[in-house]
Amino acid sequence: MDDASLFRTAADTLAGEGWCVLNGLLTAAQTRALADECAALYAARRLAPARVGATHMATELRGDRTQWFDPAAPSGPQQAFLTRIDALRRALNRELMLGLVESEAHYAVYAPGARYARHLDRLRDDDARVLSAVFYLNEGWQEADGGALRLYRGDGTHRDILPHAGTLLLFLSARFEHEVLPATRDRLSIPCWMRQRSPDRAV
Numbered sequence: 432m433d434d435a436s437l438f439r440t441a442a443d444t445l446a447g448e449g450w451c452v453l454n455g456l457l458t459a460a461q462t463r464a465l466a467d468e469c470a471a472l473y474a475a476r477r478l479a480p481a482r483v484g485a486t487h488m489a490t491e492l493r494g495d496r497t498q499w500f501d502p503a504a505p506s507g508p509q510q511a512f513l514t515r516i517d518a519l520r521r522a523l524n525r526e527l528m529l530g531l532v533e534s535e536a537h538y539a540v541y542a543p544g545a546r547y548a549r550h551l552d553r554l555r556d557d558d559a560r561v562l563s564a565v566f567y568l569n570e571g572w573q574e575a576d577g578g579a580l581r582l583y584r585g586d587g588t589h590r591d592i593l594p595h596a597g598t599l600l601l602f603l604s605a606r607f608e609h610e611v612l613p614a615t616r617d618r619l620s621i622p623c624w625m626r627q628r629s630p631d632r633a634v
């Protein structure tokens with residue numbers, strides 16, 4: 432599918448459902464380069480325990496380790512990711528008038544057994560995050576490995592999305608509570624947020 436149709440399909444599904452899964456944002460080689468870099472940083476202990484709120488560390492609630500992408504100095508694999516996310520952001524702005532001005536992204540690794548309890552991605556007192564986008568990096572993931580992202584829908588049902596390499600999950604940050612279920616193997620991903628201009632922040 433060419434980019435225009437890929438992005439239009441995503442926009443249509445987002446407009447209707449508020450969430451969608453998009454495959455084909457990056458090539459398999461680009462995805463593998465991100466997975467290799469994330470795994471190498473993790474092995475070198477360069478990822479730090481994630482925090483909930485500004486200072487509070489809460490491994491019970493959230494057991495991943497993360498490293499933010501530096502927009503001023505992205506690595507080659509990160510640059511490829513950010514270029515494609517930016518193309519998607521612009522397309523969604525055109526199709527849905529979302530007014531998304533920037534993206535922020537980090538690597539995340541959940542070791543076996545780690546989870547992220549049910550939550551909303553909107554930070555308290557900050558409505559800048561409009562769209563959550565999670566890109567997954569795990570080759571050969573099986574259902575028995577666990578680690579699904581459980582997305583809670585307004586009607587009381589939920590959907591489980593497995594973290595297969597190359598899958599991008601998109602959902603409206605303010606609308607969908609979600610959680611990361613524990614896995615039996617390391618689970619690598621790039622959570623990313625597309626932001627609107629926020630009155631409280633200089634963008």
Ligand SMILES: O=C(O)CCC(=O)C(=O)O
Pocket residue numbers: 539547552565579580609610611620622
């Ligand atoms: O890795 C995932 O599937 C989602 C992570 C998440 O919910 C978050 O970082 O806010």
Ligand SMILES: [Fe+2]
Pocket residue numbers: 550551552609
């Ligand atoms: Fe989240």
